[in-house]
Amino acid sequence: xxxxxxLGSHVSVSEGALVLLRCNxxxxxxxYLFWYVQYPNQGLQLLLKYTTGATLVKGINGFEAEFKKSExxxxxxxxxxxxxxxxxxxxxxxxxxxxxxxxLTFGKGTKLSVIP
Amino acid sequence: DAxxxxxxxxxxxxxxxxxxxxxxxxxxxxxxxxxxxxxxxGPQFIFQYYEKEERGRGNFPDRFSxxxxxxxxxxxxxxxxxxxxxxxxxxxxxxNAGGGTGELFFGEGSRLTVL
Numbered sequence: 434x435x436x437x438x439x440l441g442s443h444v445s446v447s448e449g450a451l452v453l454l455r456c457n458x459x460x461x462x463x464x465y466l467f468w469y470v471q472y473p474n475q476g477l478q479l480l481l482k483y484t485t486g487a488t489l490v491k492g493i494n495g496f497e498a499e500f501k502k503s504e505x506x507x508x509x510x511x512x513x514x515x516x517x518x519x520x521x522x523x524x525x526x527x528x529x530x531x532x533x534x535x536x537l538t539f540g541k542g543t544k545l546s547v548i549p
Numbered sequence: 550d551a552x553x554x555x556x557x558x559x560x561x562x563x564x565x566x567x568x569x570x571x572x573x574x575x576x577x578x579x580x581x582x583x584x585x586x587x588x589x590x591g592p593q594f595i596f597q598y599y600e601k602e603e604r605g606r607g608n609f610p611d612r613f614s615x616x617x618x619x620x621x622x623x624x625x626x627x628x629x630x631x632x633x634x635x636x637x638x639x640x641x642x643x644x645n646a647g648g649g650t651g652e653l654f655f656g657e658g659s660r661l662t663v664l
Contacts, residue, residue, distance in 0.1 A: 539591030
């Protein structure tokens with residue numbers, strides 16, 4: 434079984450400040466980890482993903498995340514927040530099931546507000 | 550190229566009714582998945598279909614069913630609607646059935662309100 438915990442359902446930052454959204458996962462096998470963003474009344478857009486290899490992953494819009502196995506964490510960061518970053522962010526986990534199936538387990542989400 | 554398209558975008562039903570939601574995947578994608586997103590929660594996996602075969606089912610009652618057509622489009626059916634079925638239903642497509650190295654592309658969803 435796998436699960437995702439996102440600490441903080443709502444985070445507020447000032448424009449230009451560091452964005453840090455926290456995600457911890459539980460997985461019995463090596464996980465694949467994802468961050469998705471959801472703007473109001475829209476679907477989910479992939480920001481970045483970790484599968485194997487380099488533990489620091491860079492995504493779109495200046496976001497990055499670091500996979501830390503010892504801490505079972507995959508926190509999302511951005512050095513400088515922009516107003517357009519205001520949205521809801523979801524961390525998700527899956528595992529490699531080979532060619533069988535593909536199921537994501539999502540966290541409850543963190544709503545990011547950016548204060549001008 | 551068109552992304553994942555879903556219809557209808559919004560609908561209102563009453564308890565006990567049945568609903569059918571439709572999804573067209575990205576051209577060339579053979580796998581379609583359905584997720585339910587209740588207000589204030591993350592999406593929850595309902596079904597995955599690949600080449601018209603069910604490849605996965607989440608923890609949902611038998612009132613939920615789905616199918617995939619030869620053109621890879623898909624329908625999600627929910628019978629005997631309950632108030633708790635009110636949610637955003639997201640469809641996602643992917644090139645292949647499995648492998649976390651792939652990517653799920655999500656549609657904008659169908660928002661179902663049950664009164």
